[in-house]
Amino acid sequence: MRxxxxxxxxxxxxxxxxxxxxxxxxxxxxxxxxxxxxILLAWTWVRLWSTPLAVAMSMxxxxxxxxxxxxxxxxVRGG
Numbered sequence: 001m002r003x004x005x006x007x008x009x010x011x012x013x014x015x016x017x018x019x020x021x022x023x024x025x026x027x028x029x030x031x032x033x034x035x036x037x038x039i040l041l042a043w044t045w046v047r048l049w050s051t052p053l054a055v056a057m058s059m060x061x062x063x064x065x066x067x068x069x070x071x072x073x074x075x076v077r078g079g
Contacts, residue, residue: 020074028072035064 015023042057 024072024074028068031064031068031071035061035068038064 014020038057038061042054042061046057047054
């Protein structure tokens with residue numbers, strides 16, 4: 001089944017736990033991948049043109065892992 005062919009929920013039944021875990025895992029890896037890309041770009045290419053921009057990118061990348069952990073663990077509700 002393709003993504004655009006998914007059935008829209010009609011009731012208030014929440015998604016299954018496996019769907020919730022899959023969504024959280026996807027977001028976790030997306031955020032951590034962004035963190036990795038920011039670090040790599042900042043200190044391989046961007047620093048050659050603008051050191052302050054590279055430092056700013058690194059600061060943003062430093063904030064992302066705790067956010068990814070929060071999202072991956074299910075946030076405040078815990079699942």
